[in-house]
Amino acid sequence: MMPLKRLLKDKWASVSLAVVAATLLIGVFAPLLAPHSPNEANMALRFAGASWSYPLGNDHLGRCILSRLIYGIRPSVLWVLAALGASASVGAALGFAAGYFRGKIDAVIMRICDIMLSFPGYVMTLAIVGMLGAGLTNILVAFVMMKWAWFARVIRSAVMPLADADYVKFSKVLGMGSFAIIRRHVVPVALPELAVIASGAFGSMILQISGLSFLGLGIQAPHAEWGMMMNEARAVMFTRPELMLAPGLSIITVVSAVNFLSDALQKAIDPKLMLTGKRAKDGGGKWTSDLGKKEVA
Amino acid sequence: MLKVEGVYQSYRRSGLLRRTNHEVLRNIGFEWEKGECLGIIGESGSGKSTLGRLLLGIDKPVRGSITFDGKPIADRKTRRGAISAVFQDYTSSINPFYTVRQAILEPLRLRKSENESFDFGSLLREVGLDESYLDRYPHELSGGEAQRVCIARAVASKPACILLDEAISSLDGSVQMQVLELLRNLRETFGMGYIFITHDIQAAAYLCDRMMIIRGGEIEELVRTEELANVQSPYAKELLRKVIS
Numbered sequence: 001m002m003p004l005k006r007l008l009k010d011k012w013a014s015v016s017l018a019v020v021a022a023t024l025l026i027g028v029f030a031p032l033l034a035p036h037s038p039n040e041a042n043m044a045l046r047f048a049g050a051s052w053s054y055p056l057g058n059d060h061l062g063r064c065i066l067s068r069l070i071y072g073i074r075p076s077v078l079w080v081l082a083a084l085g086a087s088a089s090v091g092a093a094l095g096f097a098a099g100y101f102r103g104k105i106d107a108v109i110m111r112i113c114d115i116m117l118s119f120p121g122y123v124m125t126l127a128i129v130g131m132l133g134a135g136l137t138n139i140l141v142a143f144v145m146m147k148w149a150w151f152a153r154v155i156r157s158a159v160m161p162l163a164d165a166d167y168v169k170f171s172k173v174l175g176m177g178s179f180a181i182i183r184r185h186v187v188p189v190a191l192p193e194l195a196v197i198a199s200g201a202f203g204s205m206i207l208q209i210s211g212l213s214f215l216g217l218g219i220q221a222p223h224a225e226w227g228m229m230m231n232e233a234r235a236v237m238f239t240r241p242e243l244m245l246a247p248g249l250s251i252i253t254v255v256s257a258v259n260f261l262s263d264a265l266q267k268a269i270d271p272k273l274m275l276t277g278k279r280a281k282d283g284g285g286k287w288t289s290d291l292g293k294k295e296v297a
Numbered sequence: 298m299l300k301v302e303g304v305y306q307s308y309r310r311s312g313l314l315r316r317t318n319h320e321v322l323r324n325i326g327f328e329w330e331k332g333e334c335l336g337i338i339g340e341s342g343s344g345k346s347t348l349g350r351l352l353l354g355i356d357k358p359v360r361g362s363i364t365f366d367g368k369p370i371a372d373r374k375t376r377r378g379a380i381s382a383v384f385q386d387y388t389s390s391i392n393p394f395y396t397v398r399q400a401i402l403e404p405l406r407l408r409k410s411e412n413e414s415f416d417f418g419s420l421l422r423e424v425g426l427d428e429s430y431l432d433r434y435p436h437e438l439s440g441g442e443a444q445r446v447c448i449a450r451a452v453a454s455k456p457a458c459i460l461l462d463e464a465i466s467s468l469d470g471s472v473q474m475q476v477l478e479l480l481r482n483l484r485e486t487f488g489m490g491y492i493f494i495t496h497d498i499q500a501a502a503y504l505c506d507r508m509m510i511i512r513g514g515e516i517e518e519l520v521r522t523e524e525l526a527n528v529q530s531p532y533a534k535e536l537l538r539k540v541i542s
Contacts, residue, residue, distance in 0.1 A: 165392075166386055166389045167395075167400075169353075169355060169382070170382060170384070172353075172354075172355050172373075173354070173376060173380060173381060174377065174403070175376040175377035175378075175407060176373075177373070189392065
């Protein structure tokens, strides 16, 4: 609860949180909010300017740009969020196992991660899309396959110092099982940091999905997606720049909001600020040094 | 009874071409009787903390056996309710998201019998705190208070043995004395035994019945505290001389 309160005290963080939350909600309720069907072509309104019934104008097929933007949230943001969730949970499971048990388990998992991470991400994604065919599902599959290793790595290094803490040692002494210890003492303490890691990755994933869609590898033609909308607007970039601006600004806004939020989240859960009262002075130093280590790793 | 027989512990250091074994403990063997307070004294690097980890069953020795009432200590079922610990670093001894109540409840939850009506108040008063601490978080406690909570937590499940690994070393002088006093009183109240790992021979002498001096991973001397003055080994004599002068 405390971190959320602190987060909301930060003006930029609250604005970012509002933007992200609004984007997600609009995406979920797209059919209720969009003024028109996103795929409804109307050649009479080709390249029409803004009007009351089409607030952002129409594209080269006379489709409502606002509606397409709203529906575009689904693949651009919501599905990315799902892919993020999938890869983060796979990565978290393996990262927790590697960081907590160490030894052979750690070595095996980390060597697999090394192999996965030695492929260049984009090339690998292209290869997977090349094999499975273009389409949003395949891109998301490729993303999950490429990203989990990175998550496992980062989460492992976040978990390692936590698994060394004396309260974990104490629970071991008591004869508590490993999974109970992980569930009670490692996951809750690591969770805020996980949130920071995941939100940091979210922004870059949105950009990558839009980038791949821009190249025509993502979602297929009639459906709306921000990257693809930019690609469609490319032909008329100089005569009708606003067609490109609408999805472009949406991407910039959402990604910036996510990045700001991630930074603010990091600040809000900084254990230095959590130390109130008596121990703030003498306890502060230790925590900072721990935090520094994690950031390097 | 905790029985340690022929324990060796070493860590493997893997170099570029060959692996070297770094031996930390060599041929350690002793017995700890129920209710006894045994001091394990050694300088840093003598292997006393490694020995502590082995006694707690967190690590397994390379060779030798450690048993509690005949059962291996590395089996966590043996440890349940039998042994508990207090560590040096009070800042990381309690989960930062746990209140004092939750921390103390943890060992009790594992022994479900005493779950329902546990008298937190009397336990906390026993360690010199009171009920008002129950809902505090670890970062709201001072070092001495946190270490008292750790002791209360270790005592809560009434184990036969509590291992104190440098438990008073990070506290300042007067608080050290208070905690030592407290440990002495608790022992009288609950009749539990301690294994007291420390570098501080004076503190050990205050609390312990027997003292084991280790150096470089080997037992140098094992004496009763009353007979501390006539130790045999030159190293133990040297240690004592330093304290007295």
